Amino acid sequence: MFDGTPTGGTKPAAYRELLSALDGLTAGEPDAVANLANAAALIWQWLPDLNWAGFYRLIGDELVLGPFQGKPACIRIAMGAGVCGTAAATRATQVVPDVHAFPGHIACDGASRSELVVPLVAGDRLLGVLDLDSPAPGRFDAEDARGCEALAALLAARIG
Numbered sequence: 001m002f003d004g005t006p007t008g009g010t011k012p013a014a015y016r017e018l019l020s021a022l023d024g025l026t027a028g029e030p031d032a033v034a035n036l037a038n039a040a041a042l043i044w045q046w047l048p049d050l051n052w053a054g055f056y057r058l059i060g061d062e063l064v065l066g067p068f069q070g071k072p073a074c075i076r077i078a079m080g081a082g083v084c085g086t087a088a089a090t091r092a093t094q095v096v097p098d099v100h101a102f103p104g105h106i107a108c109d110g111a112s113r114s115e116l117v118v119p120l121v122a123g124d125r126l127l128g129v130l131d132l133d134s135p136a137p138g139r140f141d142a143e144d145a146r147g148c149e150a151l152a153a154l155l156a157a158r159i160g
């Protein structure tokens with residue numbers, strides 16, 4: 001069991017604590033689904049103002065729903081489609097302050113107003129994406145992007 005929450009301080013400091021917690025939670029465990037499931041639960045527990053937190057895994061040529069917290073979501077997303085497919089196709093983090101202004105955004109939960117999607121890449125292989133949704137407009141900034149990129153890099157190394 002992991003029952004921690006951030007001890008306060010700056011957002012980068014909170015992400016460093018989260019990274020350390022994720023490291024401890026996944027160390028020595030080779031199963032990808034187990035690690036992604038615990039990562040989704042930890043992020044959900046740790047970060048405020050989320051209505052969805054989880055993963056899509058690249059299987060074949062499409063993204064397939066993986067472990068998550070939040071409401072049931074779209075199962076398959078084509079490369080290049082929506083925010084997740086764009087992050088996967090470009091291998092670039094997507095910070096979307098207003099999902100309604102993002103062309104092709106896929107509405108899984110009508111409550112979502114902003115979104116952050118980070119690709120999971122191990123070496124030159126795309127493994128999937130980390131997807132966070134918030135009911136608050138403009139919830140995610142560059143510090144969230146950098147913090148989640150560090151989480152994604154750790155996970156990709158663990159499950160790749």
Ligand code: SME
Pocket residue numbers: 052073074077081082083084085104105106107108109112115131133
């Ligand atoms: N909004 C995403 C789809 C996934 S859900 O948010 C969980 C997108 O546009 O790719």
